Amino acid sequence: MSDFTIYNTLSREKEKFVPLHPPFAGIYVCGPTVYGDAHLGHARPAITFDLLFRYLRHLGYKVRYVRNITDVGHLENDADAGNDKIAKKALLEQIEPMEVVQRYTDNYHRNMDQLNVLMPSIEPRASGHIPEQIEMVATILEAGYAYISNGSVYFDVEKYHQSNPYGQLSGRVLEDLLATTRELEGQQEKRNPFDFALWKQAEPEHIMRWKSPWSEGFPGWHLECSAMSRKYLGDEFDIHGGGMDLLFPHHECEIAQSKIATGKDSVRYWMHNNLITINGQKMGKSLGNSIILDDMFSGNHPLLEQAYDPMTIRFFILQAHYRSTLDFSNEALQASEKGFARLMKALSILEKLPRSPQTTIDIDGWETRCHDALNDDLNTPVMISHLFDMVRQINLINDGKEQVTDTDIARLGLKLSAFIFDILGLRDNSIADSGSTVLPDVIRLLLDIRQEAKKNKDFTLSDRIRNELGNIGIKVKDGKDGAEWEMG
């Protein structure tokens, strides 16, 4: 089996994953800003790094996965500035900022649970780490890489760049940045347009504010991730993840301020997931094509032809590689829905397969191919294509065209379960497998009666049972060994 490799944005190459302190592995991922409902854009990084979390654990690492909640103010530039996003929403709705934060945090958690995204090991909130952030600002000031201007503290990028390469992660050249930065209001406090705030003095109407040595205000926009990753993962840690949209300036700034605060390059592997498009267009609130997850699951949105099960969404996202853009459309989602159902179907017949004295399929080679795909920078689409190869094998066994022993069925079942449920984090939520058995039993009874009717050539009765079950949403499917059914 090959080594686990990760594409490192910093080197622009796939690198073998070697943790700093085996068997431990530390991951930090930029989490949501909780000022609105979770949408598709939140689902992708959550699922991508959930996959990473699950796979590292599968490989035997003891993983600490930290994913923050951003609940401290960040300015909006497009509107009548002055308030941060959370404060603004709070005023709008006449409630406490922390009430907004709580509501949308709960909502995010609920949606992530629906997508079968595991909770991280630690989920720190920016508002709960103000002292750590203030301390980091002070350290950077003492080191001489920041300056105070009108109660705010800014990071001195130019000075940093004299001894450290600024822009390495995102491929920016400082001189170019200077040439292309636009003139904006509020820039006059800064020595250079590309300097960024470590601490920001609050405007009078700004509700979320904390006391600091420099002013009453709030921490800078990139600082929380540096402060919290350091606190929970140390000065140096293994993996930092996030969306590609965070590459610049957010992660670039994190690198700079952490380097000065700790004297070390804090992150070994930078991982970035790509964005989601809808019908070929970027998803965005301003474009009116942003779909929140609740609507996705209920189908209640003009762009949606139907409701999509969370597992369909998860499977769909995993069918593309995390570093590629992924285009949502009804056609594509419906394709995934059917493919996923076929996968689950094959899994369900596994136990019922006819046993043979020998096995004619190559289980070990297949397992290696699955692992190799995952080891190749989490190439889930290739891994899933191997799963479908096994689906075909299972069906061929079922048709008597291939053979498998009793032992190998058990072995295969364990492996499939590990890949599909443990690593990919999929969940079989067909109704027959959950909750009470009363409904399945009743349906089974009806189907038995129908079978007898068919035997007696009473097709009026048999069709009536099938049709009326169909009317209440239960699809009857005749097979060789009696009828099957499913909700739908």
Next chain:
RNA sequence: GGUCACAUAGCCAAGUGGUUAGGCACCGGUCUGCAAAACCGGCUACAGCGGUUCGAAUCCGCUUGUGACCUCCA
């Protein structure tokens, strides 16, 4: 305007120099009282133009198109 990505069959999506990835749709077939479902099989594409090479979707150049970032949004 600057920087960087990407362009693969009806749709989605892997693939980084030489054996048809995969899913959905579609078309055949098996099964079946009928239908549906299920299963098996088929479907050989790489934006355009030029170049490198014995050989290119894959490397290089140009053109066209799409997207991301360049903002005290995260």
